[in-house]
Amino acid sequence: MEQASSAGLSNLDQQLNKRKVVDQTGPYQRTFRLDFQKTSRAVYVVGSVLKANLKRNAPPGSNYFSVKCSPRVQYRISPPPAENGLLPIPINGNTMLLITMGTASEMENDSKLSVLYYGEKTKELGKAVVHFTAVEISLDVDADRDGQVERNNPNKGSWMWGPNGHGAILLVNCDSERVYGKKLDTLSAEVTRVSDLKDMSPMMLRTRGPPKLPQGYKLAIHISQGDAETVRVYKTRSTEGVHQTLKNLFYNSFVKDYPLVLGFKNLSKEVPYPGGNAEMKFYVEGLRFPDKDFEGLITISLSLLEPSSGDFPETPIFTDKVVFRVAPWIMTPNTLNPVEVFVCSTSDNYEFLKGMRKLVEKSGYKLKICYEYMNRQDRWMQDEIEFGYIDSPHQHFPVVLDSPRDGGLQDFPYEELLGPDFGYVTRTAYNEVVSSLDSFGNLEVSPPVTVNGRNYPLGRIIIGVAFPTATEGRNMTKVVQDFLWAQKVQRPIALFSDWLVVGHVDEFMTFVPAPDKKGFRLLLASPDAAYKLFRGLQKDGHGQAKMFDGLGPGQEITVDEILSDEKLLAENNYVQSCIDWNRDVLKRELGLDDDDIIDLPILFHVIEDNRAVAYYPDMVNMIVLGKNLGIPKPFGPKVDGRCVLETEMTNLMKGLGVRCTYIDDFASYHKNLGEVHCGSNVRREPFSFKWWNLEM
Secondary structure: OOOOHHHHHHHHHHHHHHHHHOOOOOOOEEEEOOOOOOOEEEEEEEEOEEEEEEOOOOOOOOOEEEEEEOEEEEEEOOOOOOOOOOOOOEEEOOOOEEEOOOOOOOOOEEEEEEEEEOOOOOEEHHHHEEEEEEEEEEEEOOOOOOOOOOOOOOOOOOOOOOOOOOOOEOOOOOOOOOOOOOOHHHHOOOOOEEEHHOOOOOEEEEEEEEOEEEEEEEEEEEHHHHHHHHHHEOOOOOHHHHHHHHHHHHHHHHHHOOOOOEEEOEEEEEEEOOOOOOOEEEEEEEOOOOOOOOEEEEEEEEEEEEEOOOOOEEEEEEEEEEEEOOOOOOOOOOOEEEEEEEEEEEOOOOHHHHHHHHHHHHOOEEEEOOOOOHHHHHOOHHHHHEEEEEEOOOOOOEEEEOOOOOOOOOOOHHHHEEEOEEEEEEEEOOOOOOOHHHHHHEEEOOOOEEOOOEEEEOOEEEEEEEOOOOOOOOOOOOOHHHHHHOOOOOOOOOEEEOOOOOHHHHOOOOEOOOOOOOOOOEEEEEHHHHHHHHHHHHHHOOOOOOOOOOOOOOOOOEEEHHHHHHHHHHHHHHHHHHHHHHHHHHHHHHHOOOHEEEEEOOEEEEEEEEEEEEOOOOOOOOOEOOOOEEEEEEOOOOOOEEEEEHHHHHHHHHHHOOEEEOOOOOOOOHOOOOOOOOEEEEEEEEOOOOOHHOOO
């Protein structure tokens, strides 16, 4: 009777150490039962450790044991024998036999281990014999985020943020491969075009071992009930299907060779053992964005099942798992390059459209016009939608967030934007009152900032709400706020915007690019700056200069008349205090100094419920197209034939290297309580920074 050689023990130690590198939580350990009454057959998964309690499984009266094994099998005794080399070995209640195999088997049952039990040192009481079939089984994903599915990544079963982080990424398949009769791909539990696979994350089952598993053993892939509404898994029907994938992608072929494996009605599914050195490809489809009730993490597991005697079900003896995080929806700030500009055509906005066409053409971008059959006289393109995108190492595409406001433009994002590689998401406020604050002029995002040492490389979302002490104020619906917070990568900031009639943050703030290290300036509407400008005009003898010159009878008003209006002054003192409160919030939450802020001369007046609107076209409500700014034409007082407000605005922007274009939106937008930004929208390029590299 011989114990394993010292070389065998060394090999076992190497195998255990190797496994520790592969899996940071240590090797997969499984309790293993030895049967001295009959010869057993077992499947061993390479990289795992079988732990057999020798006393528990021994014949009655056993005091000693010895072990023999085939060359492929290694073992270790724990705790180690007190006297090394003594045979047979004393047995006690804690004696464990740790069994491993370094390589996969070529045939079934090609390795063997036997344990002999003794009462006294020479009296044999029984013998447990096990024939092993060793297999390598690995469920693999792109855990290192390089766009390739690597083999058995040590970190595939967990998820960590940061440039040194790990874990696979999953996109919500929220576009539509259909051009006609379109619907979200997430609503269809089948793959009808191979092009749809680009929006899913690849996952591989890889094996090494004999051509088939011993009789009764099975592989099953499974998800939890909690993940059932968030993910679907498809597989290639055959290896031929894998080889055809690239060809099919080229032709955008219609195929049905990717059956559904896991989903809402299928939490577990047996999958065939590929046999030998082989692999099977799966495609994982995200169905839901992170939200209040869903952190965004999804676990998919693969288990090896062992047959039970009689009619009892199989039991798992090994489980491998992978973890995905669903990619968040990401907004794009004014400092990113535009791709295309969207506006509406209505019966009365000819002058506005003319100005926008010139600006967009001069800037070199695409202009897309939503005509009246689609907009149904709803001109507020900014309020209906917000453009963003989703990103992964293997795919990214724009995604439009549809506002719950549902005006005349309500069909536009679904009917006109949704399509191949253009996604759609919305949040419906079933049990909440939708107010003006749910329009997306009330949803903005800052450029990248650093605040007290914390980096926000994707910027921070900005929304407007009621003042914290208000009891009856308006707020953005909770369902939208919950969605925005759950994306995590652009932590929201809440400003006080309920002091405005319309109530949107874009009525008093915006961001423009700057050519310095900061990269941007915050522009704020400032009644104080407007009064300072008008008082300077009056002092210089221009008190009779007229606002709104040429806009028709009853519109004009002089600088002297504005400055003598005590009610207007009181209203603007209140407005300035509201903006100052927001100024302090933005300085604190974005890490800004006063040098990072430019005050624009803009007056407001109160018209109802102590809420304000812009007194003249609100220049801060602009469209930013690279270095070109499309600014509402303010129709300010003129000195030497030039609009003083335009001159002041242009001078304020001069040091930033941007060009100011003034667009007439007075009749078609300003009179309807909106401006250029409210009536337009811009889809921009995504960030070059990858969201998964955020330090959280």
